[in-house]
Every structure is written in structure tokens, then in C-alpha cells.
Amino acid sequence: MKMKKLLASAGALALAVSMLAGCSSSSAAPSSSSAAETQATEAVSESVKEDAAITPGGDNAGFTETPIFEGLTAAFMDVNAVYFQPVPMADDVNPDIPAEGYDIHLECDVAANEEGAKLGYGLGDWVPYLTIDYSIVNAETGEVAAEGTFMEMSASDGPHYGQNIKLPESGTYNVTFTIHSPGENNYLIHTDAETGPGGRLSDYFGDGNLTVTYEGWEYTVQDW
Amino acid sequence: MLYYLELATGVMVGPAITVGLLAAFIQSRYGKKAGRIYTVGIIAGIVLAAIMSYMKNTTAKIDTSLWNSRIFGVGIIVIAVFAVFCIAGSLKKAPKVMGVIAAAAASALAALLLFHALPDVLAYPYAAFIAEQSTFSTSFLLKLIGDVLGVFLCILCGIAAGRLGSKYGTKPLGVFTFIAVIITAVRFILGILHVAITKRWMASNHTLFTLIKFYTNKRYWFSYALFLLVVVMGIILLVRSLHVNEPYRNPAEHRKIRAKWLSIKRWSVAMMVFCGISIFIMTAVRSYNNRPIEVAPIEPYTKEEDGNIYVSVDLLEDGHLHRFAITSDDGTEIRFIAIKKPNSTSYGVGMDACEICGETGYYEKDGQIVCKLCDVVMNVNTIGYPGGCNPLVVEYSVENGYIVIPVEGLLAYEKEFK
Incomplete structure (x- = not known):
């Protein structure tokens, strides 16, 4: 009887310990693709694909980006949106902006496309000095679930526009990013024939801000 | 808690x-x-x-x-x-x-x-x-x-x-x-x-x-x-x-x-x-x-004299965020905030707006100052310094028990509140 008790105890412990030590990796298979609707005040093309969650930095299993949309085009920029766990951040004046109380870290990646060469950006370059507003609207109720302005920051996978936000309810949402001209933040473009890239910001922002909208984001609250 | x-x-x-x-x-x-x-x-x-x-x-x-x-x-x-x-x-x-x-x-x-x-x-x-x-x-x-x-x-x-x-x-x-x-x-x-x-x-x-x-x-x-x-x-x-x-x-x-x-x-x-x-x-x-955010109401400042706004430091002794406003000639309400910094005799004074989020303003929650639009929590001790989502900086001095802010300095931010 003692032996049975010992075996049972050992079994229960081994089961639990094996979970901590034994499970090393998971397989993540891309599975679905869906169409996305986009609305833009400027040239915005439809080109959305959804991939499996991405783990930047390989071994950093705690940092898995979940895509919201990828490859939406706003004039000279390709715009991607992902989210992951809320993260603490810091700048020179705020040494620790806590992640406490937030549900996700929403990230907007803006990379120059081929059109970006007209403003001097290399293909795939991160586009700095943008002010990007985000708006997340519940597709079923029409209520604004979250809105605000991204801040510029760097993570281990590079610079991006991001923000910790509160989004405590699972649901279907429409996501809109409004991109302001970098000129608003005093970003300049050379205009002379010798050193200028050829284009001007007003070529793209002359009629106002660029807007990228992704409709039908099926979001579920996650345990981080 | x-x-x-x-x-x-x-x-x-x-x-x-x-x-x-x-x-x-x-x-x-x-x-x-x-x-x-x-x-x-x-x-x-x-x-x-x-x-x-x-x-x-x-x-x-x-x-x-x-x-x-x-x-x-x-x-x-x-x-x-x-x-x-x-x-x-x-x-x-x-x-x-x-x-x-x-x-x-x-x-x-x-x-x-x-x-x-x-x-x-x-x-x-x-x-x-x-x-x-x-x-x-x-x-x-x-x-x-x-x-x-x-x-x-x-x-x-x-x-x-x-x-x-x-x-x-x-x-x-x-x-x-x-x-x-x-x-x-x-x-x-x-x-x-x-x-x-x-x-x-x-x-x-x-x-x-x-x-x-x-x-x-x-x-x-x-x-x-x-x-x-x-x-x-x-x-x-x-x-x-x-x-x-x-x-x-x-x-x-x-x-x-x-x-x-x-x-x-x-x-x-x-x-x-x-x-x-x-x-x-x-x-x-x-x-x-999860109750909705309560923003502190705009309070009357103590007095206005010689082109300066005076806020009595007694008003700030409670350590909470205080919001004030002046109105420009064309009727724009220009808001500014003031707070006594914790464990300190100094004050944090700035506009009720930041460079990133504009005139959305700040609110106080659990003793912290938070940007209403982007939810970023401010370090109270850094209010008065430029950068990030901190309140736009406004010139001020402390004289004879008053925070003294030149009206011109406030009016300079008029466009932020339009």
C-alpha cells in the first residue's frame, strides 16, 4: 500500500514537473486568410494577409506578436498592425511608464514602399516623425472602444509606433489609423535638384491625413 | 487596492x-x-x-x-x-x-x-x-x-x-x-x-x-x-x-x-x-x-495682475491635480494644470495638453496623473519637463506664496486648444 501511495504521489508530481521541463516548442501553422476592406482618403490598396503569430527574436517566447492586419498601403507606406502583451516603457522624463491596467500593446509598423524613394526613404525603411492616431470601434455596437495617438518607441525588433491600450472585451472591431504628415513634426524634405529625392510631403498629404482602415478584426482577450 | x-x-x-x-x-x-x-x-x-x-x-x-x-x-x-x-x-x-x-x-x-x-x-x-x-x-x-x-x-x-x-x-x-x-x-x-x-x-x-x-x-x-x-x-x-x-x-x-x-x-x-x-x-x-474617468473641473485661479496669473500655493497643498483656464480674445479656453509634487516643496505646472495628444488633457487616478487620450501615466516629478506625453511646458515662478504664470506664456499655446 505504501508503494502504491508513493507511486501515485510521484506520478502526480512527475506529471506537473514534466509540464514545466518537457514542453519545449510548439508548432504554429498558418491557416487562414481573409479579405479586408480599406478606406483611405489617399491611395490605399487592399492587400491583407494573416499569418500565424510571429515571435520576434526567436527564443523570446514571451514576445509573440499577433497580427491584426498586414500590408495595407497608404501612399508611400506599407502599414502593418500587431498586438501583444502590454509592456512597460520609458523615456528621458518618465523612467517607468507601467503596463499595469492595460490589455494589449497595439503596434503600428510603418515601412516605406517603392513610392517612398520619392521622399528619400529606402525600401522597407521605418518612417519616423509621424503622428498616427488610432481608433478602434466595436463593429457590432459602433461604440469607440479605444482611441488615441501612438507614441514612437523601440522594441527588440526595432522602432515602431505603439501604445498600451485598454481593450477588455472580446469582439469584432474596425481599426482605423490616421497618419499625419511628418511635416507636422518639423520633418523636412530636400527640395533642390541636386540633393532632393524629387517628391514633397504635400504630394501625399496635400489633401489631408492618410487613413488606413481594417474592418472585421476578430479580437479575443488573452492571458499574458 | x-x-x-x-x-x-x-x-x-x-x-x-x-x-x-x-x-x-x-x-x-x-x-x-x-x-x-x-x-x-x-x-x-x-x-x-x-x-x-x-x-x-x-x-x-x-x-x-x-x-x-x-x-x-x-x-x-x-x-x-x-x-x-x-x-x-x-x-x-x-x-x-x-x-x-x-x-x-x-x-x-x-x-x-x-x-x-x-x-x-x-x-x-x-x-x-x-x-x-x-x-x-x-x-x-x-x-x-x-x-x-x-x-x-x-x-x-x-x-x-x-x-x-x-x-x-x-x-x-x-x-x-x-x-x-x-x-x-x-x-x-x-x-x-x-x-x-x-x-x-x-x-x-x-x-x-x-x-x-x-x-x-x-x-x-x-x-x-x-x-x-x-x-x-x-x-x-x-x-x-x-x-x-x-x-x-x-x-x-x-x-x-x-x-x-x-x-x-x-x-x-x-x-x-x-x-x-x-x-x-x-x-x-x-x-x-472600470467606472468612467472623472476629470477635475476647471477652478478659478486666485487673481490676475500685471499680465500674470496668480495661483495660491495653498490651493495645491492637497497634492491633487488642479485645472485652471484663461480665455483668449477670440474665446478659446486655454487650460493649464498645477500640482504639488509628492514629498517635495516644488510644483508641477504645465499646459493641460501635450505635444503628442494635443489638448485632450490629464486626469488624476489613484494619485497618478494620466493622459486622457493615450492613458500614459505621468511621473508627477517630471511635470514641467518637456518630452513624451508630458504636459507642454509653460514658464512660471513661485513668488510670495503664489505660482505666477505670464499670460503671454499661456496664450502662446492658444492654437493647441482651438
Whole structure:
């Protein structure tokens, strides 16, 4: 009887310990693709694909980006949106902006496309000095679930526009990013024939801000 | 404090009740030795949770969703083993080893429940510490107290569920325990689906998404179902206690019976009280925690003289955020804020607007100043310095008990408020 008790105890412990030590990796298979609707005040093309969650930095299993949309085009920029766990951040004046109380870290990646060469950006370059507003609207109720302005920051996978936000309810949402001209933040473009890239910001922002909208984001609250 | 009280209670109370009921059932069905096996599971769960909590907060190697899927997956297998060997073990001439295996499965289930629920609860003080940057601040201590109180309440719920269960016979207790285990199994299955869809291991569709949406938005319902279960258990016993008619042979036996039913009554009432408190925390306190933001109203400044605005420092002595405004010639309201910095004789003065979010303004929450638009928490000591989401800087001086701000300096930001 003692032996049975010992075996049972050992079994229960081994089961639990094996979970901590034994499970090393998971397989993540891309599975679905869906169409996305986009609305833009400027040239915005439809080109959305959804991939499996991405783990930047390989071994950093705690940092898995979940895509919201990828490859939406706003004039000279390709715009991607992902989210992951809320993260603490810091700048020179705020040494620790806590992640406490937030549900996700929403990230907007803006990379120059081929059109970006007209403003001097290399293909795939991160586009700095943008002010990007985000708006997340519940597709079923029409209520604004979250809105605000991204801040510029760097993570281990590079610079991006991001923000910790509160989004405590699972649901279907429409996501809109409004991109302001970098000129608003005093970003300049050379205009002379010798050193200028050829284009001007007003070529793209002359009629106002660029807007990228992704409709039908099926979001579920996650345990981080 | 209330935020952490709700978090800890919401996460822990369901598992605590299930672990308590399982403990009573294992003890009742298989005896004290099986109870010891079960205790090993509880200890293992707590130890593993502590390790997980440490790993989550100090390394980037833990993908919580992935771990949850492992816990839920193993949990479903363990529940199946528990059910099979429990039922098979109750058959006539069933070998005793079946009971041992059932007890071991229950022990593993308890370990998994704690392993899943406890890491976050153990990590909340760390998160609160990160937010406060000091273990000595009142705010941190209050948050810590909230977390500890939540855990304490959950432990009480677990103990009460176990004690209540022990007042029943093995068969009815078995039925109640199985209901709790089935609720847990449903939660595990939905939890696995949730992770599988989030991680795109499987394609989602409308039905699955609706199911997962329900699961994630109504997580407390699993705890409510368990509350209902244990409250029903308590009510049944309370009703029975009104019609006690057990035979006794002598006064001593009579006293023993009366003491037994008094204990039953007390545990029944205690269970209901604990459930009531938990439900209050998970509903009313939660609602309070998520209440809409209240922005401090615009106050009149002390005086305006010689092109300067004067704000008496006495107004700021309370350490709270104060909002003031002037109106420009064309009617634009230009707002500015002032606050006395904590543990300091200096003041933070700035516009009620920032470079990034414009004139959206700031509000005070739990002693912190937060940007209303982007929710970024300001370090009060850095108000007055430029950068990030800090308030736009305005020139000011402190003279003879007044904060003195040139009107020109305020008017310079007029366009921010248009």
C-alpha cells in the first residue's frame, strides 16, 4: 500500500514537473486568410494577409506578436498592425511608464514602399516623425472602444509606433489609423535638384491625413 | 487596492472552490492516505506556480497562452483519468489501485488548477511594484493588501467548500464534486480552443469565434456556476438542519449531534457569506474599478495682475491635480494644470495638453496623473519637463506664496486648444 501511495504521489508530481521541463516548442501553422476592406482618403490598396503569430527574436517566447492586419498601403507606406502583451516603457522624463491596467500593446509598423524613394526613404525603411492616431470601434455596437495617438518607441525588433491600450472585451472591431504628415513634426524634405529625392510631403498629404482602415478584426482577450 | 482585490479574487476563487471540494471528496471516498497524495498535488501546484511566476517576470521565455494550452490539455486528460478510475473504482471487486490512481489524478488536477491560477496572483505585487517603483509607497502597500485580501478570501472559499463537502456523504459529495470538475473541464476545453484560435493553430469561423468571445467575456461565469453549486450545497444543509431528528441514546450523544449541526450551519452560512463577498467584488467592485474617468473641473485661479496669473500655493497643498483656464480674445479656453509634487516643496505646472495628444488633457487616478487620450501615466516629478506625453511646458515662478504664470506664456499655446 505504501508503494502504491508513493507511486501515485510521484506520478502526480512527475506529471506537473514534466509540464514545466518537457514542453519545449510548439508548432504554429498558418491557416487562414481573409479579405479586408480599406478606406483611405489617399491611395490605399487592399492587400491583407494573416499569418500565424510571429515571435520576434526567436527564443523570446514571451514576445509573440499577433497580427491584426498586414500590408495595407497608404501612399508611400506599407502599414502593418500587431498586438501583444502590454509592456512597460520609458523615456528621458518618465523612467517607468507601467503596463499595469492595460490589455494589449497595439503596434503600428510603418515601412516605406517603392513610392517612398520619392521622399528619400529606402525600401522597407521605418518612417519616423509621424503622428498616427488610432481608433478602434466595436463593429457590432459602433461604440469607440479605444482611441488615441501612438507614441514612437523601440522594441527588440526595432522602432515602431505603439501604445498600451485598454481593450477588455472580446469582439469584432474596425481599426482605423490616421497618419499625419511628418511635416507636422518639423520633418523636412530636400527640395533642390541636386540633393532632393524629387517628391514633397504635400504630394501625399496635400489633401489631408492618410487613413488606413481594417474592418472585421476578430479580437479575443488573452492571458499574458 | 480594489483593482488587485478584484484581479486576485476573479482568478483564484473558482480554482479554490474546486480544489476544496476535491479535497473533501478524496478524503471521504479514499481515506486519509489518499488525502496525503492530494496534499502533495496542492504543494506541487504552489511550488510550480511560484517558479512560473518568477520565470514570467524575469525572463522572456514564458508564453503564457502556450503554457495555458499545455495546462488545459493535460488537465482534460487528468480529468478523464479521474472520472474513469473514480467510476471504475466504485464497482464491486474493483482493485484498490484504482482508487489510488483516481486520488493521484485528483492531486494532479489540483496542482494544475493552482499552477494555472496562482502565477498571476503571485506576480501582482511585482507588477504593482513596477508601477509604483517603491515598496514603501502607500499606493504599493494598498495594492499589496488588495492582492493578499483577495488570496485570503479565496483560501477561505476553498476551505469552506471543503468543510461543507465533508458534511455530506460520499455519494452526494461525489455528485457535487463531479459537477465542479465538469465545469472545470468545460473551461479547459474552451481555453484550449481560445489558444488554438489566437495562435492560429486552427482556422476560426463565426461559430468558434462567438464561442471564444463568450468564453473570454464571461469568464467569471465559471466562478458564478461554482458559487451556485456550493450555495446550493449550503442551502440543502441549512434546510436539513431545521428538521434534525437523529436518534440519540444519552445527553452526551445529543450534545454531539447538536454540535455537529451547529458546525454544519456555521459552515453553510460562512460559505454563503464568502460567496456573497466574492460576487460583490467580481461585480460591484469591478464596475467601480472600470467606472468612467472623472476629470477635475476647471477652478478659478486666485487673481490676475500685471499680465500674470496668480495661483495660491495653498490651493495645491492637497497634492491633487488642479485645472485652471484663461480665455483668449477670440474665446478659446486655454487650460493649464498645477500640482504639488509628492514629498517635495516644488510644483508641477504645465499646459493641460501635450505635444503628442494635443489638448485632450490629464486626469488624476489613484494619485497618478494620466493622459486622457493615450492613458500614459505621468511621473508627477517630471511635470514641467518637456518630452513624451508630458504636459507642454509653460514658464512660471513661485513668488510670495503664489505660482505666477505670464499670460503671454499661456496664450502662446492658444492654437493647441482651438
